[in-house]
Amino acid sequence: MASELEYLGADIHGPLWSAHVLQDAPEKIVAVHRAYIEAGAQCIETASYQASRMGYIEAGMKPEQADSAILRSVQLARTAAAEFPGRRIVVAASLGPYGAALHNGAEYHGNYECSFADLVEFHRRRIDVFANAGGYAAPDLLAFETLPSLEEAQAIGEALAPWPHLAAWFSFTCKDENHVAHGEPLRDCASFVAALPQTIAIGVNCTAPPLIRALIAETRSVTGKPIVVYPNSGEGWDAERRCWIGSNDPAGYRELASSWFAAGAQIIGGCCRTRPAHIRQVAEAALSINSSSG
Ligand SMILES: [Zn+2]
Numbered sequence: 153m154a155s156e157l158e159y160l161g162a163d164i165h166g167p168l169w170s171a172h173v174l175q176d177a178p179e180k181i182v183a184v185h186r187a188y189i190e191a192g193a194q195c196i197e198t199a200s201y202q203a204s205r206m207g208y209i210e211a212g213m214k215p216e217q218a219d220s221a222i223l224r225s226v227q228l229a230r231t232a233a234a235e236f237p238g239r240r241i242v243v244a245a246s247l248g249p250y251g252a253a254l255h256n257g258a259e260y261h262g263n264y265e266c267s268f269a270d271l272v273e274f275h276r277r278r279i280d281v282f283a284n285a286g287g288y289a290a291p292d293l294l295a296f297e298t299l300p301s302l303e304e305a306q307a308i309g310e311a312l313a314p315w316p317h318l319a320a321w322f323s324f325t326c327k328d329e330n331h332v333a334h335g336e337p338l339r340d341c342a343s344f345v346a347a348l349p350q351t352i353a354i355g356v357n358c359t360a361p362p363l364i365r366a367l368i369a370e371t372r373s374v375t376g377k378p379i380v381v382y383p384n385s386g387e388g389w390d391a392e393r394r395c396w397i398g399s400n401d402p403a404g405y406r407e408l409a410s411s412w413f414a415a416g417a418q419i420i421g422g423c424c425r426t427r428p429a430h431i432r433q434v435a436e437a438a439l440s441i442n443s444s445s446g
Contacts, residue, residue: 153199153246155425156184167255168211170199174221178228185232191428192435195242195419196233197295198225205277207253219281223289230288244321245282245291249299250274260325262300262334271307279308283315293319294350298358298423300325301334302341309348321353321380321419329366338370346375355380358423360388361408368415381412382421385430400425406433413441 154164162173162180173181181199188196200222208218226245233241250271251259258264264271275296282294296308305322312318322345324332332338342354354377356367361383371379386404387396409420420438422430 153181153184153197153201156187156427157181157199159427160184166211168202168207168213170202170225171208171211171213171217171221174199174203174224174228178224181225181228182232185229186235187428188431189232189236189239189241191432192438193421193431194240195244195421196229197244197246198222198229198291199246200225201246201248201297202252202255203278204253204274206274207255210253222278222281223285226282226285226289226291229291242292244293244295247275247278247294247296249296249304251300252298259298259300260333262304262332268303268307271304272310275308275311279311279315279318283318293321293352295321295323297321297323298325299323299341300332302332302336302344303334305341305345309345312348312350316349318350319352320348320350321355322351323355323357323380323382325358326356326363326367329363330370338367339374342371343374346377351377353378353380353419355382355417355419357382357421359383361386364408364412365415368412368417372416378418379416380419380421381417382419382423382426384423385425385427387425396425402427402429402433405430406437409434409437410441413437 158164160180162177166172185196203218203221205215205218209215229243249259299305324341327333332341345351345354364381364383368379385400387398387400390397412420420434
């Protein structure tokens with residue numbers, strides 16, 4: 153969402169980029185959803201990754217504005233999906249980790265200076281908004297993503313407890329072939345969330361593509377639940393030069409997606425720096441697998 157909004161000329165450099173775009177240029181968010189559905193996406197994620205009461209208060213806005221932004225993001229996704237009446241498009245509510253609301257990259261190490269109770273409360277606030285939403289503003293599932301630690305997954309599990317009927321996926325950001333960003337084994341995180349009644353899929357996002365095959369195997373070793381992976385493009389962030397380096401060729405993404413399907417993933421997408429052209433490659437990979445398996 154962020155990469156594509158930038159290509160459409162939206163300003164995403166503020167601390168709460170999604171908030172500004174939701175308010176000032178909602179048509180751009182619909183345009184991004186539309187581009188992904190046209191590319192073959194069967195599931196789209198709302199522009200709500202950073203929308204939280206805590207983040208809004210820090211940015212000088214009213215906490216209630218966060219709640220309405222969250223609901224608005226679902227409505228915009230539904231608006232785009234409604235343009236394709238013959239397709240069944242799943243709307244997943246994007247819920248970033250606590251660190252994403254801090255705007256300092258803390259989600260990539262997970263060392264938060266807050267208590268477990270604070271973490272539970274942070275997630276509970278947002279879950280309540282989605283859980284109480286009706287009709288057009290209700291997402292099909294909650295996508296907890298870029299989770300850096302077992303502790304944060306546990307906090308979400310506690311925050312979700314009053315809502316056993318909700319559907320959720322849990323996706324972790326990983327630093328190597330076995331460990332989430334904060335250092336716990338991915339398999340420990342996966343087996344914890346697999347036991348939650350809300351969990352419909354478990355996986356990995358915002359992670360380098362070369363690590364994904366091994367991480368799918370780690371997840372599969374502890375659960376039979378569907379596996380979701382949406383890595384970054386092949387580029388890496390050069391912190392010294394403050395720019396992205398390496399290849400971002402969508403053509404290579406098809407082969408990667410095929411290998412991830414073959415390794416046991418059921419849901420595949422793209423995170424940072426991927427574009428609709430990448431998703432088109434994934435859709436073609438899925439199509440060729442479905443036709444070869446009859
Ligand atoms: Zn990412």
